Amino acid sequence: MSSPSLLGAAMNKRTRREQRIRLCALQLRYRKAWKTQASSCQLAALLTEIEAIQQYLAADRLPQEALWR
Numbered sequence: 001m002s003s004p005s006l007l008g009a010a011m012n013k014r015t016r017r018e019q020r021i022r023l024c025a026l027q028l029r030y031r032k033a034w035k036t037q038a039s040s041c042q043l044a045a046l047l048t049e050i051e052a053i054q055q056y057l058a059a060d061r062l063p064q065e066a067l068w069r
Contacts, residue, residue, distance in 0.1 A: 016060060023053045 030046040 012060070016057065019053050019057055023050065023057070026050050026053070 026046060026049050030043065030050060033042055033046060
């Protein structure tokens with residue numbers, strides 16, 4: 001059976017991967033919405049989601065970078 005720390009690391013890696021995939025999908029949706037002249041509300045909602053995921057990924061990366069120094 002896996003140790004809790006290894007399981008947590010695997011879940012974190014999986015979650016990060018899923019969030020990166022979600023981020024790419026949202027960015028594509030935003031570009032499409034921009035090209036089709038979507039409403040400012042729709043664009044703002046997409047940008048809010050994109051920024052939230054970017055912040056999550058950036059915050060999750062900081063502790064790991066500190067360990068590598």
